[in-house]
Amino acid sequence: MTDAYITGVSSTLDREYDLLERDLALHAILEALEEAGAEPTDIDGLYLPKPRPWAEQGFFSTLISDRLGMAPDRRLEVYTGGTSGGNAFHAAVGDVRAGRVETAVVAAVERNSTIETADYFEYILGIFDREFQAPAGPSVPGMYAQSLQRYCHEFGADREAVAAIAAKNRSNAAGNSGAVFGDELTAAEVLDSRPIADPLRLLECPTPCDGAAAVVVTGTPDWGSDGQPVGVSGVGAGHAASHLLGVRDGSLARFPAVGAATREALADAGTDAEGVDLFEPYAPFPHVEAVITEELGLYDRGEGAAACVRGETAVDGPYPVSPSGGCLGRGHPAMVTPLLNCAAAVEQVRGEAPNQVPGAERALTTSEHGHVDGVTATVLEVAR
Amino acid sequence: MSDHAASGSSTLPDERYTLPFWEGLAGGRLLVNRCESGCGRAFFPPGPACPHCGGCEVDWAEVDPRGELYSYTRQHVTPPGFDAPLVVGLTELAAGPRLLTPVAADYEDLAVGAPVEVAPAEPPGDVDRGELAEYPYLEAVPVEPE
Numbered sequence: 001m002t003d004a005y006i007t008g009v010s011s012t013l014d015r016e017y018d019l020l021e022r023d024l025a026l027h028a029i030l031e032a033l034e035e036a037g038a039e040p041t042d043i044d045g046l047y048l049p050k051p052r053p054w055a056e057q058g059f060f061s062t063l064i065s066d067r068l069g070m071a072p073d074r075r076l077e078v079y080t081g082g083t084s085g086g087n088a089f090h091a092a093v094g095d096v097r098a099g100r101v102e103t104a105v106v107a108a109v110e111r112n113s114t115i116e117t118a119d120y121f122e123y124i125l126g127i128f129d130r131e132f133q134a135p136a137g138p139s140v141p142g143m144y145a146q147s148l149q150r151y152c153h154e155f156g157a158d159r160e161a162v163a164a165i166a167a168k169n170r171s172n173a174a175g176n177s178g179a180v181f182g183d184e185l186t187a188a189e190v191l192d193s194r195p196i197a198d199p200l201r202l203l204e205c206p207t208p209c210d211g212a213a214a215v216v217v218t219g220t221p222d223w224g225s226d227g228q229p230v231g232v233s234g235v236g237a238g239h240a241a242s243h244l245l246g247v248r249d250g251s252l253a254r255f256p257a258v259g260a261a262t263r264e265a266l267a268d269a270g271t272d273a274e275g276v277d278l279f280e281p282y283a284p285f286p287h288v289e290a291v292i293t294e295e296l297g298l299y300d301r302g303e304g305a306a307a308c309v310r311g312e313t314a315v316d317g318p319y320p321v322s323p324s325g326g327c328l329g330r331g332h333p334a335m336v337t338p339l340l341n342c343a344a345a346v347e348q349v350r351g352e353a354p355n356q357v358p359g360a361e362r363a364l365t366t367s368e369h370g371h372v373d374g375v376t377a378t379v380l381e382v383a384r
Numbered sequence: 385m386s387d388h389a390a391s392g393s394s395t396l397p398d399e400r401y402t403l404p405f406w407e408g409l410a411g412g413r414l415l416v417n418r419c420e421s422g423c424g425r426a427f428f429p430p431g432p433a434c435p436h437c438g439g440c441e442v443d444w445a446e447v448d449p450r451g452e453l454y455s456y457t458r459q460h461v462t463p464p465g466f467d468a469p470l471v472v473g474l475t476e477l478a479a480g481p482r483l484l485t486p487v488a489a490d491y492e493d494l495a496v497g498a499p500v501e502v503a504p505a506e507p508p509g510d511v512d513r514g515e516l517a518e519y520p521y522l523e524a525v526p527v528e529p530e
Contacts, residue, residue, distance in 0.1 A: 121463040125511070131402060132429045133484050135507040135521045137459070137466035145457035146474060153455075153496045198458040198491060241435055245474065245484055248427065248435060252455055252474070 004096040005229040005383055008036030008216035009343040013180055013331045016113040017210045021055050024212035025064060025109040032214035037225030038103060040068035045101035047092040049084030049108045049335040050077040053123060054115045064107070074101050081127065082282060084108075085338030086367030086376030089215065090235050093378075096219045103218040110333035112208035120208075127370070128244060141205050143244055143371045144285040145197035151253035151287045152199075155302025158309075159199065163187040165286035165308045166204045166328050172315065173325025176354040180209050180331035187309075206284045206332035213339035215346075221383070230346045233362075234271075234379030236264025244371045253287070255372035258295035262364065265377035269362075273297055276379070277360040278320040278348055280341040282367040284327040284334075289313075292366065293321060315355045323348065323355040338367035338376070345380045402430045404444050406519040409504050416481055418445035428481035450527060451477040453498040458491035466509030475500050475524045485522045493526070500524040 010031035017024060025048075033040060051060050061075045074095055078087045085108045092104035112120070121139060128134045151157050164187040173182030185203065193202040221229035238260025246252035266272050273296040283289035290304030298319055299307050307313055313321040324330045324344035327337060345363035347353035353360075362381040368374065408415035417430045421439020426447055433440050456473030473487040473494070486508040487494065504520035507513070513521070 117461075118464040121461070125463045129429060131513075131516065135509075135511050135513055136472050136484050136486050137463050137470050137507075137509045137511070138472055138484060139459050139461060139463065141461070142457045142459045142472055145459075146455035146472075149455045149457065149496060195458070195460050197460065200457075245482060248481070 001097050002099050002219035004093045004217050004219060004232040005221040006215055006232060006342070006346050006380065007218055007221050007225055007229050008032035008034070008038070008227045009214070009346045010035065011178065011211065011213040011340050011343045013178060013209060013211035013333070013340065015180060015209050017111065021051055021060070021109045021111060022057060022063065022067070025107050026067060028109070028212040028214035029064070029068065029105055029107050032105065032216050035225070035227035036216040036218070037222045038216060040070040042103050043070045043072050043105050045074040045092055045095050045104035046070070046072040047076045047088040047104060047106045049088055050079035052110060052335060054119065055111070080374060081369030082334045082337065083367045083369040083374050083376050084335055086378070089338060089342060089378065090237065090376055092217045093232050093235055096217050099219070102220055103216065105214055105216055106339060107212070107214040108336040108339045109212040110335040111210045112333060113210050133244065139197060141197040141200050144288070145200045147246070147252045147371065148199055148285070148287045150251055151291065151302065154251055154253055157287070157290070157302040157305045160187045160191065161305035161309045162287050162290065163190040163201070163204065165289050165305060166190045168308055168314060169322050169326045169329040170203065172323055172355055173329025176325050176330060178354070179325040179329050181207055181329050182325060200285065204286050204328070206327045209331040209333055211331060211333040211336045211340070213336050213343055215339055215342055228350050229383045230349050231381050231383040232378065233381050234265040234267070234269030236261045236266070236268060236377045237375065238264070239374040242371070242373045244373065246371065253291060255288070255291050255295055255375070257368070257372060257375040258292050258366065261366065261375040261377035262296055265364065265379050269379035269381070271362065271379070276362050276364045278323060278345070278357045278363050280322060280324060280326070280344045280363060280365045282327065282337055282341060283322065284332055286328065288372065289321055289326065293319065315357060320357045323353065323357060338365070341365040341367070342378065342380070349380055349382055401432065405430055406516055408446070409522070410519050412504065413446050414449040414502060415444045416447050416479065417442050426479040426481055428483060447477055447479040449477070449502045451475045451500060451502070453487070453494060453496060453500045453524065454482055455496060456487055456491070456494050463509065465511060470508060473524055475502050477502070483522065485524045487524045489526050499527050499529050501527045
């Protein structure tokens with residue numbers, strides 16, 4: 001098996017861009033290639049989340065190949081909601097490891113500024129079971145609000161401690177110039193914001209934004225290039241038998257797909273959660289971040305939120321989580337977030353990140369879709 | 385128990401698989417699927433395989449519509465066609481399955497574990513249900529503890 005390395009990353013993020021998805025994606029790809037010291041014609045694999053249904057341009061990967069004069073024999077546009085970027089990245093890593101592809105580009109783009117709120121909610125209604133769930137009028141925050149209810153009810157988690165996770169991530173983003181929603185906040189201020197889906201508050205919900213990111217994955221890194229190669233040492237995936245309402249026999253406040261995906265990725269990397277220096281998870285709501293740390297085995301059920309209050313998941317804590325600010329602080333264009341997590345982890349391992357975790361050598365990232373029904377996990381580490 | 389033998393056949397169904405649920409609901413009965421392959425468990429939404437044991441011998445079973453409110457929320461932002469605020473929750477039936485429905489109660493009056501009953505009702509908003517438009521939808525209604 002060939003080892004896979006990341007040699008170039010690029011990410012761009014804001015509340016709104018007037019640029020076309022095409023131009024955002026081309027910029028991200030070219031910037032990542034420049035860092036990797038590669039040309040478009042070096043690329044023999046192109047992997048993308050399929051752009052959102054409201055993006056105008058179809059056949060997006062074909063268009064991108066044509067514009068860059070590249071002829072990647074292997075290409076994939078994948079749409080599995082929030083894990084699209086994670087699955088695209090893992091497909092690239094799999095092809096590089098198998099020797100089918102020498103140098104791959106994974107790219108993602110999303111513009112939420114081009115869709116009206118009502119149209120977005122209509123789209124979201126369509127991810128629910130059309131026959132049995134959608135006529136109830138559910139929303140994504142509405143489902144996560146219900147897992148938050150269970151998190152506090154079943155495990156005795158303190159509501160203010162959950163809000164402290166949102167405050168921590170918005171505060172982390174304040175130290176990250178690439179983040180969109182950075183603001184030094186307290187848990188009390190988070191809980192003072194208006195309710196979106198009780199008990200979830202506005203500052204605990206991701207704000208729509210636009211962005212693009214690209215990652216170059218190769219089996220033949222140029223050790224002299226601008227971007228220090230970072231090893232992709234572990235990949236894993238998990239999916240529960242569930243569709244937005246949690247597993248049938250289990251708690252709505254447990255996400256077994258996280259455990260499955262991270263166990264596989266950590267085993268692939270030959271390590272365990274204690275061997276990870278920092279975590280950049282896909283956690284669009286604060287209790288999701290807490291439950292992820294619990295599924296990783298770092299904390300007992302319901303203790304993940306309290307650990308944040310004790311500062312243990314801060315940048316200078318023993319288990320730094322979302323030093324970039326994560327979905328809530330950095331910004332969350334869902335198609336792009338998995339690659340933003342990847343880019344943030346690469347910067348950490350290179351020692352070049354805002355909110356740098358001192359001495360970080362190994363990072364774990366995740367992506368998820370639905371109500372954490374499906375998850376991908378990736379371990380990145382210093383390449384020697 | 386039903387005319388609509390649910391599974392055990394490889395032939396394509398000649399009507400929507402879940403139709404017996406809606407027919408039952410229109411008649412005031414709550415029907416779910418029950419595994420006849422061995423595990424015997426009730427499950428929802430209806431499907432041709434038991435999600436608990438994977439068995440493909442499945443039949444319909446009428447269950448008690450009463451249960452407990454497993455979780456709930458009040459959405460202040462709602463899909464188009466649904467007035468805000470909208471109270472939505474998950475009812476866990478005594479038979480086991482959980483159903484997502486609107487909840488006919490004020491948010492402040494609810495608590496996890498409160499006794500509720502799932503009943504036929506109009507959908508709480510304007511949503512295109514296609515050929516099911518003629519059937520009632522569902523809601524959870526608080527009931528007195530037994």
